Amino acid sequence: MSGSAAVGEAGPLLARYRGLICDLDGVVYRGASAVPHAVETLNEAAERGLSVVFATNNASRPPGDVADHLRELGLAGTGWSVVTSSQAAAAYLAERLAPRALVCAVGGPGVAHALAEAGLTPVRVADLAGAPVEAVVQGLGHDITWRELAAVGYLAEAGAAWVATNIDRTLPTPYGKAPGNGALVALVQTATSASPHVVGKPKAALFDLARARLGTAPPDTLVCGDLLGTDIEGANAAGLDSLFVLSGSSRLRDLAFAPRRSRPTYVAADVSGLLVPALPLDSASAERLDGLGPDGVPDLPSGGDSGRLLQAVIAGAWAARADGRPISDDARLWERIEQQLGVAGPQ
The missing domain is CATH 3.40.50.1000 (HAD superfamily/HAD-like)
Known part of the structure; x- marks a missing residue:
């Protein structure tokens, strides 16, 4: 593992931002059920002063109905709102x-x-x-x-x-x-x-509407989502930093092979990544796993913090691709890494 922690790493990720634009399906809930850790994390984020707008491409329900569902799941307080692609x-x-x-x-x-x-x-x-x-x-x-x-x-x-x-x-x-x-x-x-x-993701219009609701400048706004081609690509189109979470549809392999337009600023297992330090993935200060095993995927050391290892795996994969070194696209091998890191997606 090479690289060193950036000065800005100290403190939780959410402390760097004033507003959060958060996706719903795959991040906060899956159907009628909450994603593990999501509600507790968002309630704590609100207590720490982070303003949240939930932005969804799903146009079928009015925002009030979506808000009612979130309250039923346990989301507390009034410092959040919902915007839809409608x-x-x-x-x-x-x-x-x-x-x-x-x-x-x-x-x-x-x-x-x-x-x-x-x-x-x-x-x-x-x-x-x-x-x-x-x-x-x-x-x-x-x-x-x-x-x-x-x-x-x-x-x-x-x-x-x-x-x-x-x-x-x-x-x-x-x-x-x-x-x-x-x-x-x-x-x-x-x-x-x-x-x-x-107008919906990955176009910038929905993000612009959500940010207007937050009243935050682009550098003070973070997007959290589980889909690289909509949430993350849209955040990049709108000029916003993003946290990609592995609690929904896009997987670790997808992230390793993501084109630059779909690459997030940060990665975490789920939205609780807001509460811990994180390094930008595509930066000189990012820790990375440079070693590739004989099967063409990063070798994970035994032990270590799973969150930091997750960041290091992706930073290493991107560095390998930039250097022209081949990495495996075998989904089963990347699923094995997910299991080792404890970030396996919904079953």
């Missing part, structure tokens, strides 16, 4: 349309709620009847019909502004992956020459 879509249109402009709302209740909240007039497909809508917002909903998807295409082809809350191709469920909003957007795109304006 709100980002509504904010985008509110800046461009006249007050009370008619906007077709396709998706769950969160879409129409956000449009009304922004001073626009949501209209469902069933109530269009030739109404002169100026835009259509497409978000996820569990009861979306073929008729609604067809209407999105008709309106977009006719010149209405088409805004997609997000383009996540899949959605995690207790039964496995299901089609996400991105899959439905892609379906509409097969029948139209139009393209949607996307």
